[in-house]
Amino acid sequence: MKTVFISGATSGIGEACAYVFASNGYQIIISGRRKERLQKLQQKLEQEYRASVYSLPFDITNNKEVEAAITQVPNGFKTIDILVNNAGLAAGVSPIQEGLLSDWEAMIDTNIKGLLYLTKALLPLIKRGGGGHIINIGSIAGKMAYPNGNVYCGTKSAVQAITESMRIDLLAEKIKVTQVAPGAVETEFSLVRLKGDKEAAKNVYAGYQPLIAKDVADVVYYTTTLPAHANINDVLLMPTAQANPYSYFKEN
Numbered sequence: 526m527k528t529v530f531i532s533g534a535t536s537g538i539g540e541a542c543a544y545v546f547a548s549n550g551y552q553i554i555i556s557g558r559r560k561e562r563l564q565k566l567q568q569k570l571e572q573e574y575r576a577s578v579y580s581l582p583f584d585i586t587n588n589k590e591v592e593a594a595i596t597q598v599p600n601g602f603k604t605i606d607i608l609v610n611n612a613g614l615a616a617g618v619s620p621i622q623e624g625l626l627s628d629w630e631a632m633i634d635t636n637i638k639g640l641l642y643l644t645k646a647l648l649p650l651i652k653r654g655g656g657g658h659i660i661n662i663g664s665i666a667g668k669m670a671y672p673n674g675n676v677y678c679g680t681k682s683a684v685q686a687i688t689e690s691m692r693i694d695l696l697a698e699k700i701k702v703t704q705v706a707p708g709a710v711e712t713e714f715s716l717v718r719l720k721g722d723k724e725a726a727k728n729v730y731a732g733y734q735p736l737i738a739k740d741v742a743d744v745v746y747y748t749t750t751l752p753a754h755a756n757i758n759d760v761l762l763m764p765t766a767q768a769n770p771y772s773y774f775k776e777n
């Protein structure tokens with residue numbers, strides 16, 4: 526049985542990935558900080574898909590926690606076929622001259638350092654010689670910077686660069702590396718970015734149809750279905766109504 530490790534599975538894209546992989550017969554390690562959400566998700570996946578699931582709560586920004594968590598992975602889950610590096614966040618939408626250091630640090634620590642900590646800790650468990658695959662969730666923000674996106678855009682540009690270089694480094698190990706970079710997806714992303722302001726978060730998606738988490742999860746899963754000799758390096762997945770960070774077609 527194949528095993529997938531998904532970071533940030535307590536919500537949004539990561540949670541949707543857990544459903545898609547479970548429905549395709551994978552056993553799954555789900556992670557995130559919110560333990561109760563992981564437990565609920567585990568129960569649902571076990572009931573709905575009879576999936577074999579292991580919940581691993583930890584904070585990806587703390588390398589000691591990451592390393593300690595990975596040592597707890599039980600024997601039956603210790604060969605990882607697929608790692609989905611999805612955990613991430615945006616904090617704030619301020620121009621650079623008004624940005625908060627604490628927001629910048631949260632984004633850099635999660636989106637860049639957290640992805641690196643987890644990748645480093647898991648690489649010894651990821652399958653070599655064919656079948657191993659790392660999928661990093663980037664963003665349109667990493668390809669095209671936009672006003673007030675500054676540090677978030679920077680972290681996602683870093684994800685893109687790290688993905689490209691990682692792919693070269695892992696060629697000899699026959700580990701595939703893919704970036705999936707979405708545009709606007711309606712998840713808890715804007716609620717987190719806007720510090721719990723539900724109304725403002727809803728407005729981010731007003732007047733057009735954003736992507737839903739399952740759209741992204743289906744593409745992530747598709748990238749894992751190609752034959753051994755073929756790899757999707759990079760996917761830019763946008764809502765039809767959003768051409769780029771500046772151009773939307775809004776109905777009202």
Ligand code: NDP
Nearest residue numbers: 533535536537538557558559585612613664710712713714
């Ligand atoms: P959500 O806020 O719905 O989910 C984010 C996930 O990341 C949660 O499961 C959260 O878990 C986890 N996470 C955040 N911080 C940490 C941490 N310190 N340690 C462990 N896990 C953490 O947002 P999305 O699903 O939208 O975001 C998923 C990824 O997709 C992110 O990398 C985001 O940048 C990217 N993305 C999102 C887009 C969008 O428009 N929504 C578009 C392009 C990319 P918990 O809080 O329980 O720790």
Ligand code: 8X3
Nearest residue numbers: 664665666708709770
């Ligand atoms: C999230 C998409 O456009 O809000 O990565 O930056 S965007």
